[in-house]
Amino acid sequence: MLELNNICKCYSNSSNILDNLSLKISMGDFVSIMGTSGTGKSTLVNILGLIDEAYTGSYIFQNTEIHYLDDNQKSAYxxxxxxFIFQNFxxxxxxxxxxxxxxxxxxxxxxxDEEYIEKLLIKMDLMDKKDELCKNLSGGQKQRVALIRALARKPQLLIADEPTGALDEKNSQALVRLLLRLNREEKLTIIIVTHDEQVAKKTDKIYQLKQGKLVEKKLDEYETHYN
Structure with a gap:
């Protein structure tokens, strides 16, 4: 589905924050990317999301070389x-x-697509809130609204950047269950960027971003679903 090859990115005169980074994601994958603050997680999200184009290397998405697209084409694509869903909704x-x-x-x-949006509102238990101002919602409800907005145009890829960072444990677990359902039932490809190992353990593959590169992390005896 997407492939990053030898991506390099640096700021000013500093060393590369991403250093010949490579990553391959197949359709239907559910993966997480972990890393401490300052390791380049946000930079990687911006590249994956076609927001940052100031890098070297190759990014192929659905057989399209992203560097060949102009700004308008990238925005439309x-x-x-x-x-996208984010920590702060x-x-x-x-x-x-x-x-x-x-x-x-x-x-x-x-x-x-009002019919599709209505189905999502029902699935995420928000149908009775559709005319409510977002400022009146709880944190968990806001993140579900953000998730429906991210899905409204039926994307091929969902990027979740610290999606549970502003949620309590109950709502974090509920959100991850929703993401699991979307991946398992609808085959949505999902990349979660997180510092929370408990969230990462629910994905099928975990990558650690360290020294500008992604390394697959092996964790033994972890469950793939919240109980």
Missing amino acids: RNQNIG HLIKEYTVIENIRLPYLYTKDQV
């Missing part, structure tokens, strides 16, 4: 193929739930 608090979910369609000529 990202909006169509990649969904990035919702417009004075908008309703449904208004926030429809935001990705503002940048396209496509009709909003």
Whole structure:
């Protein structure tokens, strides 16, 4: 599905924060990327999400070499193929739930798929909140709204950047269960960037970002589902 080959990225005169980094993700994979603060996790997210283009190396997504796309093409490609959720939700608090979910369609000529969005609202137990202002929601509800917004245009890839960082344990577990269902039932490809080893253990493959490279991490005797 996507392949990074020999990605290098540095800031100013510092050494490479990403140093000949390579990664291959297949359709339907559910992987996590771990790393301490300052190791380049956010930089890697920005490259994977077609936001940062100031790097060397090759990024191929769905058989398309990203460097060959201009800015407008990258924006359109990202909006169509990649969904994001973040630690701080990035919702417009004075908008309703449904208004926030429809935001990705503002940048396209496509009709909003109201039927699909309604199915997601029902699946995530938010149908009764669709006309509620987001500022009135709990943290767990806000993250579920952000997840529905990320899925509204049926992306090929979901990037979850510290998605449980602002949630308590109960809501963290509920969110990871939702992601597992999306991966298992709908074959959605998911990359979770996290510092939480308990979250990472629920994914099928764990990578550690260290010294600018990704190393697969082996963890014995861990479960793939929350009980």
